[in-house]
Amino acid sequence: VAENVCPGHLPHSLLRLRERGVTVVPHGVSLGLGGADRPDAGRLTALAERAEALGSPLVTEHIAFVRAGGELTASPRLEAGHLLPVPRTRDALDVLCENVRIAQDALPVPLALENIAALFSWPGEELTEGQFLSELVERTGVRLLIDVANLHTNHVNRGEDPAEALAALPVEAIAYVHVAGGFERDGVWHDSHAHPVPRPVLDILTGLATRVAPPGVLLERDENFPEPAELVRELAAIREAVAIGRARGRAAERTAVRGAGGAGAGGVGVLARPVAGVRERLGVAQTAVLSALVAGTPVPEGFDRVRMGVQARALAAKRAGVVAKVAPELPVILGAGYREAFLEYARRRPMRGGYRQDALDFAGHLLKLGRPQDARARRDLREWWLDRSGPAPRKRGLLGRVLRRRGGRSH
Known part of the structure; x- marks a missing residue:
């Protein structure tokens, strides 16, 4: 990639x-x-x-x-x-x-x-x-x-x-x-x-x-x-x-019969058209679709609502998986509740700046809600968020320290 x-x-x-x-x-x-x-x-x-x-x-x-x-x-x-x-x-x-x-x-x-x-x-x-x-x-x-x-x-x-x-x-x-x-x-x-x-x-x-x-x-x-x-x-x-x-x-x-000629799809001869106004129309349509998928707005008319729901869940699941890879400390800190918590967060909150920013936004969202309930996990999450929210990580080996505090277990 x-x-x-x-x-x-x-x-x-x-x-x-x-x-x-x-x-x-x-x-x-x-x-x-x-x-x-x-x-x-x-x-x-x-x-x-x-x-x-x-x-x-x-x-x-x-x-x-x-x-x-x-x-x-x-x-x-x-x-x-x-x-x-x-x-x-x-x-x-x-x-x-x-x-x-x-x-x-x-x-x-x-x-x-x-x-x-x-x-x-x-x-x-x-x-x-x-x-x-x-x-x-x-x-x-x-x-x-x-x-x-x-x-x-x-x-x-x-x-x-x-x-x-x-x-x-x-x-x-x-x-x-x-x-x-x-x-x-x-x-x-x-x-x-x-x-x-x-x-x-x-x-x-x-x-x-x-x-x-x-x-x-x-x-x-x-x-x-x-x-x-x-x-x-x-x-x-x-x-x-x-x-x-x-x-x-x-x-x-x-x-094959020799010399019969190909049936190919060539020869359409479509000329390029000005696309300025076309871009706006396409942009409005794509925005409505994407908003329904990642921000919980109504599904536009004419779309299969069931399939749009499947796509929305697939997008959220992919986000959860990728965030877990770019910020592996989060599944360790949150344990078995990581995935459920992330999917709840992602249901109406679109990404706003890539997966690393998504991880920070997710952690900040949980902290604002006073979660996780476990005090030690909340302290670890806050430490992680403070460490990663600056222009560069302040500390090294945070994942290792969290794992050691939790007995070396990762969920």
Whole structure:
């Protein structure tokens, strides 16, 4: 993840991979190219610096919005902390195309964009995913990072046919491919990156490979790592899925009628339109959606309230998990009550400045309420908040001291 890398202090693991000839690609998650605002110049500069520091042949981002509000809509700025789907409308496509061109001009290497997994759909969409991606490529020349696991997620959650999306893709634009695992709960597929790759995802990969030899396939596994032998089996299954698809593709090519011409999605010929007013309309719509998800305001008309509730809970759970990683002292201090307390806090309080600020805001909120009730825990929390709320931590080893005071136990 690009935002987790400091160009001047590359992790030793990445340096070792580069020494072994492994290509390292910065994978951005915070540009929000599908948002109503123009891309932030500082974020683009940071992404460019990471590409240069890693000697990367390209950088990747997502077709998503991650924030809304602000000056464009004269409303408070809201951060999602996660990738949210853009409406597949002409307006949203116009804004996305202009944002992509701005990003391409600022980056030193080619840009590839990933299709995301979504838990909800926008009402009144005008294009399928395949049409949306195809026209995006035609109008900008951007490359694609196709995540076949996300196609499966959208099949389960939104009823979209992965084969239809694959058929419309401009395969010549594919930079590489992602596969990942997930799990289903109450009829909703969650793209976890922490579970084995299921057979339906491998089947979609095979379907893609019948049309094109993927330049590369990357297995996304962010946590809950299996034993090496299990990982080897999973990688072998991915290779086999590609090999089966390539064999089928070659067989189809041998039997195809020569000179029939391709059916591709090219030739749309859509001209760029002025997007000034379009940005405002899109901004208002995205702000209403994000406010419903992170601030408890009413769900906009036309959206599935159940799915919006699932998305809101997923965003809060992700916040809780990431805050626990960037501020590991908090789960130790609060013990088993950490998660419940954080979800209660997050229900109507959006992030206002990233996860570290979120951790500080959460701790400050609890202290204002006189919580936790245990005096020692409250003292530890106050000490942590005072230590972290300044420009730099005043003390080192706070987590170790808290653990020692609590007998070395972490919840």
